[in-house]
Amino acid sequence: MTGLLFFMTKIITDEKKIDEILERGVLVDFLPTKKELKEALLAGKKLRFYMGADPTAKALHLGHAQNLMVLEDFRKLGHEVIFLIGDFTGMIGDPSDKSSARVKQTREEVVENFSNWKKQVKNILDFNDAVNPVQIKYNSEWLSKLNYGEVLELASNFTVQQMLERDMFDKRMKEEKPIYLHEFLYPLMQGYDSVAMDVDVELCGTDQIFNALAGRTLMQKLKNKNKFVIATKLIADEKTKMLMSKSNGTGVFLDLEANDLFGAIMSQPDGMLRPLFTGCTRVTPEEIEDLMNLENPRDAKIRLAYEIVKIYHGGEAAKKAEEHFVKTIQKKEIPNDVPEQIVKWVDAYNDYENVADFMVSSRLAKSKGDAKRKVEQGGVSIDGEKVIVGVLILNSETHNNKIMKVGKFNFVKIKFPE
């Protein structure tokens, strides 16, 4: 018995710490109520939290990171935390994200994706804590075992009208767009996850509340248990309300190298500053306020980029990424590490490639037409001198080892074969 006690984590019930998590501004919806959740947290009983993600992409993005950071906060209070891989639900594709097509994935692909994820978030989620590590579960473990009868039994807990209430479905009905029958089963399955893992709290984005509530319903009906749903605010531009997403050009994936991640943050619109500081860094709310009041939002954004890169790549890499940014972007200097590209021999007239061919082979341009356009628009320079319209043939005497710049931040060193 003492041995068992030794492994039991102490639950932290410090109200100040709990409030820090609940009031930071990331969590925006509490079901049934914030008060009841807080009471449960203060009661000192170990709660089981979970968050799920469908393993359809190679990389997680900052939206996931935000949620996982909240999860980690609760883990640090001593609560049990499960990161659920929706390998089974992923086969359906969540209807709340219409772009998420159904992807048939093999077990190997799922495992592969998750091992990438783990690398990406290892600094925000502790999978290796000796006493209370984050647990990983796959929902195929139980969902693939349900038989038709059991599925019917689950389905009988919901009405078609309830499903149709979901605004996503409602919208698609109005737009006369297809809704597939299996999509109705998605909330059902996500709901069953709660039952199978017997969780106390589900954490999700506000767009997932419907699914999470299906789980709440099932927990009530099947286990007579009051499951909490806590929802995080989706990261969106404060001014334009545009969500952070790939299609809006603001998506930031966590597999980026330090310099690229830094740049990706710098290219966020100003309206993303506060949401990102709040959701994706540990900067205190007071300091965020100060940063938001800086005269030049650029400075706040540099700090933001630094903070985020620091989380995923460490302080030193963040410092370097910042230097790289200042050097190449602000001061428009040439970076230290420019990739080299060998110029190809073209024909027997002693000619090497022309600029357009070189740009294509070094991937500075998508096609020769693209290269030509970039030259025409004044976007190409060699050693600081603009390449002017016409066919410039690269020449080993004048161009060897020179640096070609395309756009604001693409550099390639021109290298001639010996």
Place this chain on the structure above:
RNA sequence: GGGUCGGUGGCAGAGUGGUCAAUUGCAUCAGACUGUAAAUCUGACGCCGCAAGGCUUCGGGGGUUCGACUCCCUCCCGGCCCA
């Protein structure tokens, strides 16, 4: 099963016999400016070609026509209504 409407470039969404490589918006790229790779403004945005121009695209296949994204046939896929 019947009727009807529809399937267009990364996405959304116009076009409905030649002027269409296809309006526009988003995304993307380049430039200007700036406070930054923000915002704003300008331009570009199928491939090849220095150019003239050529080539391949509007669900698949076939046909009509001097000429089709546009008309016809057929197949595949979807919405709606009816059964």
